[in-house]
Amino acid sequence: MPENDRLRNIRKETLSSAWYTLYRYDFEYRRSDGRWESRQREVYDRGNGAAVLLYDASRRKVLLTRQFRMPTFVNHNPDGLLTEVCAGLLDGADPEAAIRKEILEETGYRVEQLEKILEAYSSPGAVTEILHYYLAAYHPGQKEAEGGGVPEETEDIELLEFGFEEILEKVRNGEIRDAKTLILIQYAALFGPLRPVAREIQ
Structure with a gap:
């Protein structure tokens, strides 16, 4: 997955693939004030x-x-x-x-x-x-x-x-x-x- 100037150290884990797929992403995000912070998000992928x-x-x-x-x-x-x-x-x-x-x-x-x-x-x-x-x-x-x-x-x-x-x-x-x-x-x-x-x- 490509990173950009506001994202780095992206890590993906599959939590579930029973029907569609649920991922957990851990990453670092650069805030508007320039500070980097660690974030975690769950992302549901069911296609378009x-x-x-x-x-x-x-x-x-x-x-x-x-x-x-x-x-x-x-x-x-x-x-x-x-x-x-x-x-x-x-x-x-x-x-x-x-x-x-x-x-x-x-x-x-x-x-x-x-x-x-x-x-x-x-x-x-x-x-x-x-x-x-x-x-x-x-x-x-x-x-x-x-x-x-x-x-x-x-x-x-x-x-x-x-x-x-x-x-x-x-x-x-x-x-x-x-x-x-x-x-x-x-x-x-x-x-x-x-x-x-x-x-x-x-």
């Missing part, structure tokens, strides 16, 4: 991922998913269910190829065009993951499969369509609690297909 907001401009709809998320259940989400955009890990694939695969598996739709809008770290205090964010138009004629996820991967995904006004209201009242979903909806409201509706309801 991609997420997409599917929208149907003609029907003024967005397509989201809902599934059980154990980490939310243990942190005050009573049923563990979370409403989210379609998303998944890259597993070594190109981000666009990976998200197309996830869209088909989770929703059953085969979309034509993907618009990449940004990349961002998901939780930089502890997780290495970078998410690639997309917008994609869909319509009922693109439905090729049932969707719902891959049973062999223990996926059990419900599909939910919301009107443009309805999803913006859910953001406003705090019903959408997944960060990647909030990012994509807010981007679409500022710069994308939800912008005209967002202006109407302000």
